Amino acid sequence: MNPPRLLDGKAVAASVLDECRAEAAALKAHGITPGLAVVLVGEDPASQVYVGSKARTCAELGFHSLKIELPAATTQLELLEVVRGLNADPAIHGILVQSPPPKHIDEAAIIRAIDPRKDVDGFHPENVAKLVLEDPTGFVPCTPAGCMKLLEEAGIATTGAEAVVIGRSMIVGKPIALLLVSKAANATVTLAHSRSLDLPAICRRADILIAAVGRPEMVKADWVKPGAVVIDVGINRVADPTKKSGYRLTGDVAYAEVAPRCAAITPVPGGVGPMTIAMLMKNTLQAARQLTGVRSGGV
Amino acid sequence: MNPPRLLDGKAVAASVLDECRAEAAALKAHGITPGLAVVLVGEDPASQVYVGSKARTCAELGFHSLKIELPAATTQLELLEVVRGLNADPAIHGILVQSPPPKHIDEAAIIRAIDPRKDVDGFHPENVAKLVLEDPTGFVPCTPAGCMKLLEEAGIATTGAEAVVIGRSMIVGKPIALLLVSKAANATVTLAHSRSLDLPAICRRADILIAAVGRPEMVKADWVKPGAVVIDVGINRVADPTKKSGYRLTGDVAYAEVAPRCAAITPVPGGVGPMTIAMLMKNTLQAARQLTGVRSGGV
Numbered sequence: 352m353n354p355p356r357l358l359d360g361k362a363v364a365a366s367v368l369d370e371c372r373a374e375a376a377a378l379k380a381h382g383i384t385p386g387l388a389v390v391l392v393g394e395d396p397a398s399q400v401y402v403g404s405k406a407r408t409c410a411e412l413g414f415h416s417l418k419i420e421l422p423a424a425t426t427q428l429e430l431l432e433v434v435r436g437l438n439a440d441p442a443i444h445g446i447l448v449q450s451p452p453p454k455h456i457d458e459a460a461i462i463r464a465i466d467p468r469k470d471v472d473g474f475h476p477e478n479v480a481k482l483v484l485e486d487p488t489g490f491v492p493c494t495p496a497g498c499m500k501l502l503e504e505a506g507i508a509t510t511g512a513e514a515v516v517i518g519r520s521m522i523v524g525k526p527i528a529l530l531l532v533s534k535a536a537n538a539t540v541t542l543a544h545s546r547s548l549d550l551p552a553i554c555r556r557a558d559i560l561i562a563a564v565g566r567p568e569m570v571k572a573d574w575v576k577p578g579a580v581v582i583d584v585g586i587n588r589v590a591d592p593t594k595k596s597g598y599r600l601t602g603d604v605a606y607a608e609v610a611p612r613c614a615a616i617t618p619v620p621g622g623v624g625p626m627t628i629a630m631l632m633k634n635t636l637q638a639a640r641q642l643t644g645v646r647s648g649g650v
Numbered sequence: 651m652n653p654p655r656l657l658d659g660k661a662v663a664a665s666v667l668d669e670c671r672a673e674a675a676a677l678k679a680h681g682i683t684p685g686l687a688v689v690l691v692g693e694d695p696a697s698q699v700y701v702g703s704k705a706r707t708c709a710e711l712g713f714h715s716l717k718i719e720l721p722a723a724t725t726q727l728e729l730l731e732v733v734r735g736l737n738a739d740p741a742i743h744g745i746l747v748q749s750p751p752p753k754h755i756d757e758a759a760i761i762r763a764i765d766p767r768k769d770v771d772g773f774h775p776e777n778v779a780k781l782v783l784e785d786p787t788g789f790v791p792c793t794p795a796g797c798m799k800l801l802e803e804a805g806i807a808t809t810g811a812e813a814v815v816i817g818r819s820m821i822v823g824k825p826i827a828l829l830l831v832s833k834a835a836n837a838t839v840t841l842a843h844s845r846s847l848d849l850p851a852i853c854r855r856a857d858i859l860i861a862a863v864g865r866p867e868m869v870k871a872d873w874v875k876p877g878a879v880v881i882d883v884g885i886n887r888v889a890d891p892t893k894k895s896g897y898r899l900t901g902d903v904a905y906a907e908v909a910p911r912c913a914a915i916t917p918v919p920g921g922v923g924p925m926t927i928a929m930l931m932k933n934t935l936q937a938a939r940q941l942t943g944v945r946s947g948g949v
Contacts, residue, residue: 459783476779483778484758484820511847519831521783528841532818537845539852542827546836548810553838 356505356615358582360497363504364625368412371632375413378639385639386415387445387471387631388437392430392452393423402449408628414635415442423453430456431464438466444642445471445635468642471634474522482526485533488641490634495526497626498561498582499536505615507580510537513556517570517603518563519544523584527561550574562603572608581609581616584623655804655914657881659796662803663924667711670931674712677938684938685714686744686770686930687736691729691755692722697748704746707927713934714741722752729755730763737765743941744770744934767941770933773821781825784832787940789933794825796925797860797881798835804914806879809836812855816869816902817862818843822883826860849873861902871907880908880915883922 375385387409391402402418409416419433430452437446446469448461462470467477473490481489491499502509514531518524519542531538543553545564554560554574562570563584575581585603602619610616617623640646674684686708690701701717708715718732729751736745745768747760761769766776772789780788790798801808813830817823818841830837842852844863853859853873861869862883874880884902901918909915916922939945 476783477775479779479782480775483782483824484775511845525782525828525831529824532824532841532843537843539840539842539846541838541840542831543838544831544836546810547838 355610355613358501358505358580358615358617358622360501360617360622360625363501364497364629366504367500367626367629367633368408371629371636372412374636378636378643378645379413381643381645383639383643383645384413384415384442385445385635386417386440386443387447387635388417388419388440388443390419390421390430390433390437390446390448392421392425392448392456395451398449398451405447405628405631408632409635412632414632417443425453425456427456427460430461434461434464438464438469443469444639445469445631447472447631469638471631471638473526473634479521482529485535490637491530491630492522492526493627493630493634494523494584494623495530496630496633497623498527498584499530500630501582501617501623501626502559502580505580507559507615509559512538512558513541514538514559514561515541515543515554515557516561516563517543517547517550517554518561518565518584520563523563524561527563527584531559531561564603566603567601568603568605570604570609572605572612575609575612577612578614579612581613582623583617583619586619586624654909654912657800657804657879657914657916657921659800659916659921659924662800663796663928665803666799666925666928666932667707670928670935671711673935677935677942677944678712680942680944682938682942682944683712683714683741684744684934685716685739685742686746686934687716687718687739687742689718689720689729689732689736689745689747691720691724691747691751694750697750701748704927704930707931708934711931713931716742724752724755726755726759729760733760733763737763737768742768743938744768744930746771746930768937770930770937772825772933778820781828784834789936790829790929791821791825792926792929792933793822793883793922794829795929795932796922797826797883798829799929800881800916800922800925801858801879804879806858806914808858811837811857812840813837813858813860814840814842814853814856815860815862816842816846816849816853817860817864817883819862822862823860826862826883830858830860863902865902866900867902867904869903869908871904871911874908874911876911877913878911880912881922882916882918885918885923 406416406418462474467475473492478489516528528540528542532540551574559580561582567587583602583604588598589601591599705715705717761773766774772791777788815827827839827841831839850873858879860881866886882901882903887897888900890898
């Protein structure tokens with residue numbers, strides 16, 4: 352078979368970020384600087400990396416960014432106060448509380464406290480509902496939005512396609528299924544999960560297969576219909592003594608054996624991963640536009 | 651083949667209503683009478699019938715009911731005022747604005763104005779989000795809830811079952827798909843629709859087939875896997891000169907040819923239809939309990 356087409360998330364993300372940079376410049380002509388606040392509670396090293404990279408991307412695009420680092424002992428009430436302050440801050444258009452917070456924090460209550468118009472993660476109930484209701488003023492969660500953008504940029508037709516999504520999480524699986532079945536995409540969507548019987552047979556139906564389970568290399572070659580498009584949302588750390596870090600990153604798809612069967616596939620890393628932060632920036636721009644009423648460009 | 655088992659919505663609805671009656675009596679011992687307000691704008695004859703039957707059912711169960719009939723010329727602002735009054739009325743636990751309102755009314759804005767704690771139709775964004783997030787304090791839309799109750803009462807196992815839902819509406823198809831895929835039901839769910847290719851083949855995979863399209867007798871015998879369970883949500887009027895009314899009711903399923911293949915099937919009428927109003931009463935009780943903090947019985 353021909354080698355599969357690589358769905359290059361790095362390249363697509365770079366072009367989304369270029370558009371964001373241009374759009375931010377256009378907004379500045381109106382006196383508006385898109386502003387993103389990222390709140391980190393505690394000292395989880397992975398979270399620190401994510402938060403740092405979000406702030407850096409903001410700087411690269413000419414966004415205003417605010418990084419609020421709070422001690423692990425921060426109380427629910429203190430965190431709510433911080434969120435309320437950001438809700439009221441006119442320089443901030445997007446608010447993100449890095450997940451997961453420490454265990455004593457009620458994350459759902461924190462998300463509900465964020466002004467839904469600034470909820471650039473798309474996790475607030477109002478935005479969840481807008482996703483179901485296909486209301487474009489809502490914020491689509493960044494990873495699902497990134498998957499859709501990858502398909503779109505690659506010119507992969509979704510109308511009438513059989514899409515299978517493995518994983519029914521609130522932040523990836525369900526939103527992707529809702530996006531794929533919406534009138535904008537028109538796919539026939541099957542949502543499968545840990546309780547599904549004969550997952551390989553279900554996956555083999557897919558013209559578009561989305562793996563979002565968090566289990567390294569679960570999807571094998573014989574799960575994939577020849578010629579399918581495969582989007583691998585998984586980013587799993589697998590021990591690897593040959594690496595300096597002691598681990599390597601792998602997706603939910605057994606890439607080496609699956610890729611030769613596919614028409615197109617995302618690599619891990621470099622597939623969906625880079626798209627997430629790009630779509631976060633795009634959501635922040637959308638928030639800035641919607642909050643200020645200034646429209647410009649077409650990001 | 652053996653004759654299929656009839657999923658008798660009339661009987662299940664009657665038993666749900668019996669439980670509601672008992673629960674209402676138990677709440678009365680605490681000084682609480684469940685109260686449902688139904689608002690009708692305009693004079694659509696079908697809507698008048700629905701509203702009348704809701705009020706009658708309330709009376710039969712010992713619920714307080716309030717029927718508010720407004721002229722077709724009622725403005726958006728006037729209707730919003732009525733909704734606000736009901737939100738503030740402590741005797742009212744459930745509020746329902748009969749659909750469809752006249753064209754000059756923005757129905758989505760009216761739904762958003764209903765206190766989500768009184769939104770017994772389950773259409774408010776907050777309840778839509780709770781459905782996605784599997785939060786049991788939300789109100790599940792009545793027809794989807796009725797379908798799930800029919801499956802449950804018939805002892806039909808959903809875990810690992812292949813369910814196919816035809817129709818992606820916000821009030822039936824999507825909610826049913828979300829309920830079936832939730833951790834409470836664990837089905838593998840395919841959501842199909844007008845843009846799906848080869849609907850018959852997709853439907854033939856189904857252990858549980860839910861038709862919610864509104865096209866009379868669209869689902870034919872060869873769309874149904876032998877031994878499947880079929881839930882027919884459609885209630886369509888088809889011209890029939892042999893009837894006094896000039897029409898007969900038919901579902902989305904060609905019952906006569908499909909039924910012999912099924913393990914179980916809902917008739918139309920007498921299947922899903924009677925469940926809708928029963929689940930509305932159950933939602934009103936849930937609202938009364940949640941608003942007053944009084945728990946009693948287990949409806």
